Amino acid sequence: MAELPSDPLQRPLPDGAVPEPVVVRTEEHWVTIMAVMLTAMMVIMVVTSVVGALHPASNVEVIDSRTLHLKGEFVESNLGTALEPDGSVTVRLIAQQYDFVPRCVVVPADTPVKFRLTSDDVVHGFLLPDTNINTMVVPGFVAEVRTRFARPGDYVMPCHEYCGLGHQAMWARVKVVPWDQFAGQGLLERTSCATQ
Ligand code: CUA
Numbered sequence: 001m002a003e004l005p006s007d008p009l010q011r012p013l014p015d016g017a018v019p020e021p022v023v024v025r026t027e028e029h030w031v032t033i034m035a036v037m038l039t040a041m042m043v044i045m046v047v048t049s050v051v052g053a054l055h056p057a058s059n060v061e062v063i064d065s066r067t068l069h070l071k072g073e074f075v076e077s078n079l080g081t082a083l084e085p086d087g088s089v090t091v092r093l094i095a096q097q098y099d100f101v102p103r104c105v106v107v108p109a110d111t112p113v114k115f116r117l118t119s120d121d122v123v124h125g126f127l128l129p130d131t132n133i134n135t136m137v138v139p140g141f142v143a144e145v146r147t148r149f150a151r152p153g154d155y156v157m158p159c160h161e162y163c164g165l166g167h168q169a170m171w172a173r174v175k176v177v178p179w180d181q182f183a184g185q186g187l188l189e190r191t192s193c194a195t196q
Helices: 020-051 179-183 187-191
Strands: 080-083 089-096 099-101 104-108 112-119 124-127 134-137 143-148 153-158 171-177
Touching (some): 099 171, 112 124, 112 134, 124 153, 134 143, 171 179
Parallel strands (some): 089 112
Antiparallel strands (some): 080 089, 089 099, 112 143, 153 171
8 A cells, every 4th residue: 555645735635525626616606606795785885875875974173172171162061052043053062981961962853953073082983873973083073974853853872982991881862853842942951951
């Protein structure tokens, strides 16, 4: 009986090994399946970005996170929902470990809403399910996202960027109310609904 080479790679294939044409055919099938999956995912991405107005947040605006609470747009008295002269609203929020400030904001339905957010510590995320809003909130920058809520209701907004041990408890609320109800609210109720 012939001696087998000691290097296993040099030994002849045992009987029953898969013949080369079968290997080639199987690989071709899997390449085709992967190409179809990749194409389908690309198509889904393009379609959802067009239909759902999803796009990368494009606002580049710097801010000094060390003086956030002392001066400028994000001082405490200026946070929450503000009514603009053109009838739209602007919501200003600070993300911090482990809360959004204010925790709850009221906005009117069927009205252009602009969210402006910044962080005073680490990177957080801001996501409103069932809307096109999804942005990172990076210290030193102002994130700006716009939307319009079609229906009244409560939207919970989770922080979706791991920001520390309390990350999973970092939630806030957007309360969408009919325009009449919004207009009838006092400034304080409108600014924050955290205590309601
Ligand atoms: Cu803030 Cu996770």
